[in-house]
Amino acid sequence: MATKEPKNQPDGEKRYARASSYDVAHAAGVAQSTVSRCFKEDSNISESTRARVLKIAAELGYTPNSLARSLITQRSNMVGVICSEFTLCNNPELVNAISSALKQANISMLLMIVENESAIETTLPEALAYPLDGLISCVFMDEEQIQLFVKRRVPIVFFNRNIRSKGTDCILTDQAEGSAQMASRLHAAGHRRILCVGGPIDAPEDSVSRARLKGFIEAIDKLGGVDITCIHAGYTYENGRDQFLSYFADSALPEAIFCVNDQLALGVMDACRYTCNLSIPDAVSVAGFDNVSDAGRPVYNLTTIHQQIVPMATRAVDLILRRIAQPELPEETVTIRGILIARTSA
Amino acid sequence: MATKEPKNQPDGEKRYARASSYDVAHAAGVAQSTVSRCFKEDSNISESTRARVLKIAAELGYTPNSLARSLITQRSNMVGVICSEFTLCNNPELVNAISSALKQANISMLLMIVENESAIETTLPEALAYPLDGLISCVFMDEEQIQLFVKRRVPIVFFNRNIRSKGTDCILTDQAEGSAQMASRLHAAGHRRILCVGGPIDAPEDSVSRARLKGFIEAIDKLGGVDITCIHAGYTYENGRDQFLSYFADSALPEAIFCVNDQLALGVMDACRYTCNLSIPDAVSVAGFDNVSDAGRPVYNLTTIHQQIVPMATRAVDLILRRIAQPELPEETVTIRGILIARTSA
DNA sequence: TTGTAAGCGTTATCAT
DNA sequence: ATGATAACGCTTACAA
Numbered sequence: 001m002a003t004k005e006p007k008n009q010p011d012g013e014k015r016y017a018r019a020s021s022y023d024v025a026h027a028a029g030v031a032q033s034t035v036s037r038c039f040k041e042d043s044n045i046s047e048s049t050r051a052r053v054l055k056i057a058a059e060l061g062y063t064p065n066s067l068a069r070s071l072i073t074q075r076s077n078m079v080g081v082i083c084s085e086f087t088l089c090n091n092p093e094l095v096n097a098i099s100s101a102l103k104q105a106n107i108s109m110l111l112m113i114v115e116n117e118s119a120i121e122t123t124l125p126e127a128l129a130y131p132l133d134g135l136i137s138c139v140f141m142d143e144e145q146i147q148l149f150v151k152r153r154v155p156i157v158f159f160n161r162n163i164r165s166k167g168t169d170c171i172l173t174d175q176a177e178g179s180a181q182m183a184s185r186l187h188a189a190g191h192r193r194i195l196c197v198g199g200p201i202d203a204p205e206d207s208v209s210r211a212r213l214k215g216f217i218e219a220i221d222k223l224g225g226v227d228i229t230c231i232h233a234g235y236t237y238e239n240g241r242d243q244f245l246s247y248f249a250d251s252a253l254p255e256a257i258f259c260v261n262d263q264l265a266l267g268v269m270d271a272c273r274y275t276c277n278l279s280i281p282d283a284v285s286v287a288g289f290d291n292v293s294d295a296g297r298p299v300y301n302l303t304t305i306h307q308q309i310v311p312m313a314t315r316a317v318d319l320i321l322r323r324i325a326q327p328e329l330p331e332e333t334v335t336i337r338g339i340l341i342a343r344t345s346a
Numbered sequence: 347m348a349t350k351e352p353k354n355q356p357d358g359e360k361r362y363a364r365a366s367s368y369d370v371a372h373a374a375g376v377a378q379s380t381v382s383r384c385f386k387e388d389s390n391i392s393e394s395t396r397a398r399v400l401k402i403a404a405e406l407g408y409t410p411n412s413l414a415r416s417l418i419t420q421r422s423n424m425v426g427v428i429c430s431e432f433t434l435c436n437n438p439e440l441v442n443a444i445s446s447a448l449k450q451a452n453i454s455m456l457l458m459i460v461e462n463e464s465a466i467e468t469t470l471p472e473a474l475a476y477p478l479d480g481l482i483s484c485v486f487m488d489e490e491q492i493q494l495f496v497k498r499r500v501p502i503v504f505f506n507r508n509i510r511s512k513g514t515d516c517i518l519t520d521q522a523e524g525s526a527q528m529a530s531r532l533h534a535a536g537h538r539r540i541l542c543v544g545g546p547i548d549a550p551e552d553s554v555s556r557a558r559l560k561g562f563i564e565a566i567d568k569l570g571g572v573d574i575t576c577i578h579a580g581y582t583y584e585n586g587r588d589q590f591l592s593y594f595a596d597s598a599l600p601e602a603i604f605c606v607n608d609q610l611a612l613g614v615m616d617a618c619r620y621t622c623n624l625s626i627p628d629a630v631s632v633a634g635f636d637n638v639s640d641a642g643r644p645v646y647n648l649t650t651i652h653q654q655i656v657p658m659a660t661r662a663v664d665l666i667l668r669r670i671a672q673p674e675l676p677e678e679t680v681t682i683r684g685i686l687i688a689r690t691s692a
Numbered sequence: 693t694t695g696t697a698a699g700c701g702t703t704a705t706c707a708t
Numbered sequence: 709a710t711g712a713t714a715a716c717g718c719t720t721a722c723a724a
Binding site for chain 1: 364365414424442476477499583640
């Protein structure tokens with residue numbers, strides 16, 4: 001009890017495989033706190049002992065245990081990222097961008113995938129169990145869910161979800177402005193009968209799809225003289241394809257089709273070309289939003305609005321770090337412009 | 347000191363936002379250990395106190411801190427997943443499958459993305475810092491790197507990386523057999539001049555691309571009478587496209603092209619159709635391997651070998667759990683068959 | 693059924 | 709420059 005024997009290693013045999021700072025201290029003949037100091041920059045420690053201790057640590061394969069550190073420092077160095085299966089599978093670059101921004105800041109990513117936009121409940125306990133340094137949510141959360149994190153002082157940044165709540169920030173592509181750019185382009189190209197393929201009919205007022213649709217329609221109305229029709233699908237390729245087909249079954253072909261995301265647009269394009277034998281853009285123009293990687297392939301060449309995912313991810317991480325440092329700062333909503341990528345589909 | 351006052355809450359003001367079991371205990375007038383018991387199934391606790399404590403916990407927004415729990419239980423309930431940017435971006439379903447298999451087992455996923463197959467060094471410190479319950483690696487690791495984890499008793503499962511090492515398991519698509527299926531099909535279709543688009547020329551002997559290439563060539567040789575040429579690209583769409591173009595610039599068109607992955611195949615297809623004006627499969631057949639989601643779109647309709655990602659992911663998690671429970675079990679290499687998906691490209 | 697106390701592996705605050 | 713020692717928030721004997 002009064003000795004320096006590591007407590008977790010009563011006999012010669014080790015109970016646990018991972019070496020602890022006690023093991024290193026024991027082997028190096030120093031105090032455990034000395035070992036700890038050796039792994040910290042600018043700590044008062046002589047270069048000679050540091051060198052010796054680090055050498056022994058390497059031999060024993062010792063690295064400070066992040067979990068134990070977190071407990072005392074009150075910082076886990078982990079940020080949770082919640083996103084939907086759809087986002088992961090159709091826009092993996094987004095997750096990649098967030099991952100690399102976090103890596104830049106030396107923060108680990110606890111990734112939680114939810115089945116769909118409204119299934120966040122299933123992962124809430126997981127997100128709450130850890131003392132996360134922050135949460136980046138690419139899905140909607142209601143006020144009650146948000147409060148669970150706010151109460152625990154876990155900063156939330158909403159990624160492309162326009163949610164304003166006390167103590168949370170958000171980063172958004174300027175949906176309305178992006179859609180307006182597309183509206184101008186289609187209008188300038190002379191299109192006067194336009195079909196809009198929106199998200200689900202029951203999408204909430206503040207959803208991405210609604211924002212894009214609304215922005216598009218308002219811009220078109222301002223330009224004037226355009227006949228607009230809207231149909232509503234989900235978000236997927238198949239939704240776009242099927243909804244267009246059932247629309248086109250008993251309606252005239254529009255001159256242009258604006259889809260609120262690229263997946264819908266790709267579905268519509270394929271429906272046009274492979275089912276209806278319509279050539280694009282000769283028979284009809286198609287435009288999307290997001291600029292997913294497929295959109296740039298020659299098979300689609302989709303005219304779309306590019307979301308600047310990389311700067312958005314960087315900014316999202318900045319917002320988290322900022323709020324960790326200064327929790328009481330006023331809420332911020334950062335808006336980043338979309339960039340019109342003119343290809344041949346429209 | 348002798349009182350039951352929560353130590354972390356000296357005055358009325360709270361230093362930390364997250365409620366601890368002490369806070370709950372204090373509010374409920376019970377011991378801290380009682381609170382702990384309330385959150386554990388089948389523990390000797392009266393239903394009445396449990397109900398009361400849980401109610402108060404909910405009010406305070408208390409959930410047991412996973413980190414602190416891990417420290418004492420020696421189980422972090424976190425599994426690290428390492429994969430390359432390429433895999434994430436070109437086969438996001440893989441990450442999704444792993445994520446959902448882990449979720450099923452109530453394990454959190456620490457996702458680490460590395461720039462490329464050989465950049466794992468950059469994320470090693472992160473993976474080692476946490477006492478992970480296991481590691482699923484979708485990238486290569488050398489023996490020295492593996493040992494770092496083995497030493498810490500962290501089970502590793504290699505996902506589609508054929509690495510045999512003491513104490514580690516792996517789960518693989520049967521590359522050779524899948525390639526052989528494709529070889530049979532192309533042969534049966536009457537193709538006698540076949541171009542293979544392999545991975546990088548310097549890919550290691552035990553790499554996925556080599557295994558597929560080797561399996562294909564051996565099977566073709568067995569069938570006989572086929573003239574085979576190999577070219578080497580990287581792994582990407584652009585690699586496939588560019589390498590095919592530079593090959594075709596001064597060589598005759600083969601009857602069929604087998605690419606060691608779908609991305610290469612998609613690149614080759616687009617090069618054929620959009621640059622060389624060759625129709626597929628009339629002028630040339632193209633086949634791939636993986637069955638990524640794009641392959642099924644009518645724009646490609648790629649004949650390919652489907653990797654059974656979902657069962658593979660489930661099995662990978664099983665292997666981890668198995669080895670956590672019984673670390674000394676013999677190493678296992680699970681092989682799962684690929685399924686030929688015959689579409690119109692070949 | 694409940695409370696007391698030890699310990700998980702760290703960092704941080706004191707002494708020395 | 710280094711060593712004791714007290715947290716961090718839990719789980720788990722052991723006592724009562």
